[in-house]
Amino acid sequence: MAAAGRVARIVIDSALPQLDHLFDYGVPDTLDADVHPGVRVKVPLRTGARMVSGYVVEVLPREQIDFEGELTPIDQVVSTARVLTPAVWALARKLADRSAGTANDILRFAVPPRSVRVEKAWLTAQEAAQEAGREAHASASARPSVAPIGGYGDGLLESAIAAGERVALRTTPGVVRTPEGEWVGQWAVTLAGAAVACWASGRTAIIAVPDYRDLDQLAATLVALAPADAVVRVDGRQTDSERYKAFLGALSGPRIVIGSQSAVYAPADDLGLLIVWNDGDPLHAARQAPYIHTRDAALVRQEQQGGALVLAGRIRSVEAQRLVELGWLRAVDPERAVWPKVILSANQTAEEPVARAARIPSVAWRTARAALEGDEKTAAGPVLIQVARPGYAPQIACAKCGQAARCNRCTGPLGQRRAGSVPSCGWCGALATNWHCDHCEHDRFRLVTLGSGRTAEELGRAFPGVRVIVADGEHPVQSVPDARAIVVATRGAEPVAAGGYRAVLLLDGERMLARETLGVAEDCLRWWTNAAGLAAPGAPTVLVGVSGGLARDFATGRVAEFAHAELADRRALHFPPAVRLASIAGAPDVVDAAVAAVDPALLIDVLGPATVDDATVRAILRFEYAKGQDVATAVRGAIVRNASKRRKAPAGKTGFRPAPTLRVQFDDPDII
DNA sequence: AGCACGCCGACT
DNA sequence: GTCGGCGTGCTC
Numbered sequence: 001m002a003a004a005g006r007v008a009r010i011v012i013d014s015a016l017p018q019l020d021h022l023f024d025y026g027v028p029d030t031l032d033a034d035v036h037p038g039v040r041v042k043v044p045l046r047t048g049a050r051m052v053s054g055y056v057v058e059v060l061p062r063e064q065i066d067f068e069g070e071l072t073p074i075d076q077v078v079s080t081a082r083v084l085t086p087a088v089w090a091l092a093r094k095l096a097d098r099s100a101g102t103a104n105d106i107l108r109f110a111v112p113p114r115s116v117r118v119e120k121a122w123l124t125a126q127e128a129a130q131e132a133g134r135e136a137h138a139s140a141s142a143r144p145s146v147a148p149i150g151g152y153g154d155g156l157l158e159s160a161i162a163a164g165e166r167v168a169l170r171t172t173p174g175v176v177r178t179p180e181g182e183w184v185g186q187w188a189v190t191l192a193g194a195a196v197a198c199w200a201s202g203r204t205a206i207i208a209v210p211d212y213r214d215l216d217q218l219a220a221t222l223v224a225l226a227p228a229d230a231v232v233r234v235d236g237r238q239t240d241s242e243r244y245k246a247f248l249g250a251l252s253g254p255r256i257v258i259g260s261q262s263a264v265y266a267p268a269d270d271l272g273l274l275i276v277w278n279d280g281d282p283l284h285a286a287r288q289a290p291y292i293h294t295r296d297a298a299l300v301r302q303e304q305q306g307g308a309l310v311l312a313g314r315i316r317s318v319e320a321q322r323l324v325e326l327g328w329l330r331a332v333d334p335e336r337a338v339w340p341k342v343i344l345s346a347n348q349t350a351e352e353p354v355a356r357a358a359r360i361p362s363v364a365w366r367t368a369r370a371a372l373e374g375d376e377k378t379a380a381g382p383v384l385i386q387v388a389r390p391g392y393a394p395q396i397a398c399a400k401c402g403q404a405a406r407c408n409r410c411t412g413p414l415g416q417r418r419a420g421s422v423p424s425c426g427w428c429g430a431l432a433t434n435w436h437c438d439h440c441e442h443d444r445f446r447l448v449t450l451g452s453g454r455t456a457e458e459l460g461r462a463f464p465g466v467r468v469i470v471a472d473g474e475h476p477v478q479s480v481p482d483a484r485a486i487v488v489a490t491r492g493a494e495p496v497a498a499g500g501y502r503a504v505l506l507l508d509g510e511r512m513l514a515r516e517t518l519g520v521a522e523d524c525l526r527w528w529t530n531a532a533g534l535a536a537p538g539a540p541t542v543l544v545g546v547s548g549g550l551a552r553d554f555a556t557g558r559v560a561e562f563a564h565a566e567l568a569d570r571r572a573l574h575f576p577p578a579v580r581l582a583s584i585a586g587a588p589d590v591v592d593a594a595v596a597a598v599d600p601a602l603l604i605d606v607l608g609p610a611t612v613d614d615a616t617v618r619a620i621l622r623f624e625y626a627k628g629q630d631v632a633t634a635v636r637g638a639i640v641r642n643a644s645k646r647r648k649a650p651a652g653k654t655g656f657r658p659a660p661t662l663r664v665q666f667d668d669p670d671i672i
Numbered sequence: 673a674g675c676a677c678g679c680c681g682a683c684t
Numbered sequence: 685g686t687c688g689g690c691g692t693g694c695t696c
Contacts, residue, residue, distance in 0.1 A: 010696080016673065023696040046675065046695040067696055644693070 005062040008035050008074060010043060010054040011089070013104060017640045020102040022057055026071040035059060035074065038082030040114065042075045051075055055084040055107070081119055083111050083251065085267045091301050092265075098300075098629055099666045100582070100636040101290025109288070110265035115241040122248045146200045147225075149193040151334045157190075158197050160332065161273050161308040168320045168329040169312040170559070172338050173533035175500045179224040183479055183498045184217040185533060191275055191312060192221040195256045199230060203272025203307070204254045208263040208294050210283035212237060216478055217496065218258045226256055234259035234266060261286060264297045268305075274298050275310040278530075280317030280522055282669060291665045295319060314529045314559075318522055318570065319577045321563035331560065339557030340504075340532040343367070343542045360462060364505045364542045368459075371502035371539070372466055372484055378536075381502040382485045384494055385459065386531045388508035389451045396423055398437035399444040405435065416447065455507065456488040471495050491527040500536030509546040518575060518672045521550050525562060528554050576667060579604060580628055582635060583671055585618040586662040594638035594662060595619050602627045602634070616661070620671065628666075635664055 006027040012019050025043050027035045035041070037058050045052045062071075084107070092106040149157045151172050160167055171187035178184060195205035209215055212235055222231050232249040234257065250257050250266040257266040261284060264274070276284065276298050284294040295311060302309035311320045311329065323329040345363040360368075374380030394415040397404045405414035405423065412427025414435070423432045423445065436443040447454065460468045463486060471477035471489040480487055482498040489495065491512065512524050532541040543551055553562040571578040584594050591609050600606075602623055609617035623631050642662050665671075 007696090012695090014673080016695095018693095019673090019695070021696095025696060043696085050674070050695095052695095065696090069696070072696060 006032065006035070007060050007062050007065045007071060008041070008056045009058045009060065009065075010041060010074075011057055011084075011103060011107070012043070012045065012052050012054045013107075014052060015102070015104060016643060017102055017636070018644050020096070020104060023054075024065050024067045024071055026073040027059065028073045031074055031077050034077040034080050036080075036082055037086060038084045039080060040078035040083065042078060044072055044075055053078065055089075055111075057084070057089055079114065079119055079123075081123060081248070081251075083114075083247075083267075085251070085269060087269060087271070087301075087305050088265060088267055090304055091297070094300050094304065095292050095297060096290060097636075098632050099290040099292060100632045100639060100664050101292075105289050106265070106292065109262055109286075112243040112247050113240050115244040118241050118244045118248065122245075122252075126252070146197045147193060149190060149197070151190065151336070152332060153335050157194060157332065160330070161194055161198055161310075162201065164272075164306055164308050166302065166309040166323075166329045167311070168316055168324050168331045169310050170316065170331075170333045171312055171314055172334045173314065173340055173529075173535070174338070174537065175496055175498075175534060177498070178220055180220070182220040183496045184221050185496065187277070187312070187314065187533075188214075188217040188221045191277060191310075192218055192225055194275065194310065195258075195273060196222070196225045198273040198308070199226065199254055199256045201272065202254055203270045204250070204257065204266075204268035205273040205275070206257045206259075206263050206266055206268060206271070207275040207277060208259060208261060208284075208298065209277040210260070210281035210294075211492070212260065213476070213478060213493075214277060215258060215260065222256060222258070230254075230256055232257045232259075232266070234263050236260055236262075261294045264294050264301065271301070271305045271307040273308045273310065274302055275312055278313045278526065279311045279320060280313060280315070280519070280526055282519075282523070285669050289663075289665075291668065293667065293669070296667070299323075313526070314533055315522070315526050316559055316563040318519070318563055318566045321560070321567045322577050325564070325567070333560075337557065340535050341538060341540050342532060342555040343540055344547065344551050344555055345542050345544045346547075360459070360507075361544050364507065364544050365462070367503045367540055367542050368486070368505060369463070372463060372486070374502075378502065380484045381482055381499065381536070382480050382487055382497045384497065384501040384504045384531060384534060385455065385486060385488045386491055386494060386504070386506045386508070386527070387451070387455050387488060388491060388511045394426060394451050396445040396447055398440060398442050399446045400442035401437060401440040403437055403439040405432070405437070405445055407432065414445075415451075456486070459486050459488065469495075489531075491531070494531050494534055496534060497536075500539060501534055502536055502539050504531055504535045504539070504541040506531060506541065506543045507545075509543055509551075513546065513550070517670050518570075519669060522563075522566060525550065525554055525559065529559070574604060574622060575672065579622050580625055580631075580667055581671055582621045582623075582631060582664060582666045583618055583668050584609075584621065584635065584662070584664050585612060585616055587615060588617045590642055590662050591617050591619050593642065594635060594664070595621070597638040597641075598631055598634040602630050632666065638662075639664060 008025050008027050009022040037056050039056050042051045042053050088110055092103045096103040171190050174186040175183050176186050176189050198205035232246050232255045234246045257263050276295050279295040286292050324331045345361055368383045371383045395413050407425035409430045410428045412425040414423045414432055415426050416423055423435050456468045456470045467485040469485055469487045471493050477495040479496045506528050584591050604622040607620040609619040612618050
């Protein structure tokens with residue numbers, strides 16, 4: 001049956017950890033011409049009738065296969081498109097191995113679902129291009145002349161990229177107008193310039209960004225710098241066919257691939273540059289198993305495939321700092337230290353009656369008023385107000401005893417969606433009509449936390465006649481014109497202002513810092529720095545109500561020193577990224593078995609298991625980077641054993657077997 | 673996940 | 685003596 005003695009090694013599309021290895025299938029004569037590494041196939045598994053899909057990973061002569069048994073033949077080749085490239089396969093395998101996950105979980109993310117129409121059109125175009133010869137293909141996207149990348153010394157960044165260096169890059173603040181009249185952050189011009197330089201030399205450049213708004217800025221910048229067919233955009237908002245079209249575009253080689261997390265997995269046999277923008281942003285942490293961080297995927301890919309690696313940001317993440325101190329990354333800072341003008345202000349309410357009514361601190365109010373009115377030197381323009389939370393009043397409390405109001409149904413926080421509305425639950429959305437305090441029975445409430453909507457309302461009263469624009473997750477605003485306006489934005493959702501903001505007020509710094517997570521200081525520094533970077537040259541940024549070392553580092557732009565000190569703290573406490581963590585959650589006996597599977601000699605210690613809820617516990621393993629692979633292998637063994645072992649059905653019930661739950665996550669950023 | 677194999681209780 | 689229960693283990 002298996003003709004020509006050829007054997008295909010195939011990765012099966014299955015979520016089961018025990019099937020996460022290559023299976024050998026015979027290549028029948030009829031399919032011999034179509035079976036190549038990377039094609040999608042259908043193969044029988046266990047029984048002839050049950051077909052599963054998979055990808056061919058490699059094709060070998062029968063003699064080189066260890067498998068002794070009789071080989072089942074491949075049933076069909078789904079399409080001749082070789083969608084799983086060897087480099088992407090190697091990356092998926094390595095990332096799965098080091099996170100105790102399955103390669104399939106990564107491939108589902110890396111290779112989009114097939115869209116037949118899109119694929120047929122692509123295959124036809126590929127054939128036509130091949131017949132027309134190479135020249136026709138190359139001239140379709142004439143390489144543009146490449147402008148030098150400014151701000152880093154003559155050709156410094158270009159030569160680092162050409163040499164395939166690994167770089168921790170700090171970008172300069174400010175906003176720039178594209179030739180098409182769009183305003184984008186200076187960072188986008190720097191990164192796009194680097195990508196175009198790489199692409200012009202005939203290699204693919206990938207830029208992975210945390211947020212689709214960053215993506216829009218990059219795309220707008222690239223319009224003037226590269227031909228449209230050289231740029232491939234991948235993001236979560238695309239339909240399946242759009243995604244597949246973009247994917248096949250990247251597969252057709254050298255391209256500039258820009259996208260959210262999944263861009264880091266884009267096919268590129270000729271990878272010249274891999275950029276992760278704002279690598280410290282929590283949006284780079286995958287929310288699906290095996291929870292691979294974009295930065296980690298980029299680091300592994302660069303190691304496997306070569307090319308330059310750039311972790312870029314206005315600040316430096318603690319993880320990047322670790323790699324700099326290790327000598328793995330070279331720190332590249334702007335030639336001239338440009339830092340926005342930052343004013344630290346106490347959270348003292350203004351004496352002016354209107355500002356007092358709006359509860360705006362004095363310095364902040366005066367700064368905003370000056371910017372909105374303008375003077376001889378500067379025309380009036382937009383003012384950015386950064387707040388911590390969207391909505392109107394995310395939390396209300398009893399007006400009499402002060403107890404926080406909770407939902408009767410789910411105990412979620414009660415808040416107010418707009419002025420005068422009935423309170424509703426922030427978790428389940430239930431309306432609390434006729435609310436009364438369950439502590440003192442009082443029936444009036446007051447607003448505790450203020451969202452962007454409420455802040456906007458107060459500012460509107462404080463500055464009558466000035467347009468107020470709200471920008472948050474619910475009301476996304478990409479850009480605002482160069483005109484008098486108050487722009488109230490939640491952190492991370494700030495629009496770009498044409499010409500830059502005349503003033504930036506960071507109102508809720510104290511509240512942002514109150515979050516109890518390990519990375520809170522870095523997050524705040526990044527949110528503030530990114531907002532301050534949207535200011536016009538020389539325009540003031542006021543940080544309200546925060547003092548101490550972090551505020552001073554922000555005011556003076558000591559971001560490398562901040563990262564260094566933060567890393568030193570983590571070392572002292574044995575917290576990541578000084579060490580690595582793996583969390584193991586599930587039923588108590590399952591977690592115990594998984595922890596027991598790891599040789600204690602590999603670990604620094606085990607925290608827990610601690611109770612999560614009545615059926616679940618969680619243990620945390622701490623270990624050194626050098627032990628990571630061994631820990632992952634041991635944990636993976638436990639996962640496979642657990643998955644193939646059936647657990648007893650609950651008494652009485654037959655046939656129903658609950659899936660044994662075991663959730664493993666390496667390097668969870670919000671674990672502590 | 674499916675699905676077959678396999679080793680102990682009540683049936684023509 | 686066999687039919688069939690579902691616990692156990694494998695899938696090229």
